[in-house]
Amino acid sequence: MITQLLTSISQGVGLTLYVTGASLLFGGLIGLVLVAAARSPIAIVRAIATLYISIVRVIPPITWLFLIYFGLPQYALRLSTIQAAIIGFSIIASAFMAEIYRSGLLSIPDGQREAAHALGLSPITTVGYIITPQAFRVALPAMATYGIGLLKDSALASTIGVREITYYAQQSAKHMHEGLLSFIVAGALYIVISLVVAIVSRRVDLTLRRKIGVA
Helix, strand or coil: CHHHHHHHHHHHHHHHHHHHHHHHHHHHHHHHHHHHHHCCCCHHHHHHHHHHHHHHHHCCHHHHHHHHHHHHHHHCCCCCHHHHHHHHHHHHHHHHHHHHHHHHHHCCCHHHHHHHHHCCCCHHHHHHHHHHHHHHHHHHHHHHHHHHHHHHHHHHHHHHCCCCHHHHHHHHHHHHCCHHHHHHHHHHHHHHHHHHHHHHHHHHHHHHHHHHCCC
């Protein structure tokens, strides 16, 4: 029975990883724009970025999914379940990733920038080779933690019909009448994937520490 359930529910692993990975990628890219806007010298740009981040973070993920999947078709914009899930989670991820980037940047002492300027380094070189690597290392644990959280939130995509892990767990529970066991198997799959993400992020963190000589 367990083998049968595992085989059935494992069908959703690929789509779970796809939705999570795509959302984290797009959200991370938008987050870069947001954090740049939030640190802009132009007050109105800072205000818009800050307002966007604040609003997105307080609205529940399932509300975003329903707004996009059920709401947009009223305006002639019909999306597939996967498209709606990725767009919704990308919007959410962009706000959280922007805050993670901001905390990483704030951890870098101003003396680093001043020293780079005194050496005659250009702003692009300073950001690309001095600030960004250090900020990324500081932000990496938070990014990994958020990635695991996003992986768990991806279960909400089943509410709009995305065939990920939770979707197949629900189907297995209905067809095999093993509700408890189905969701135990689904939970175990989420745990395994989360552990893999945590181990990989830890190894990347250790590699970065060695390269920049941090104990």
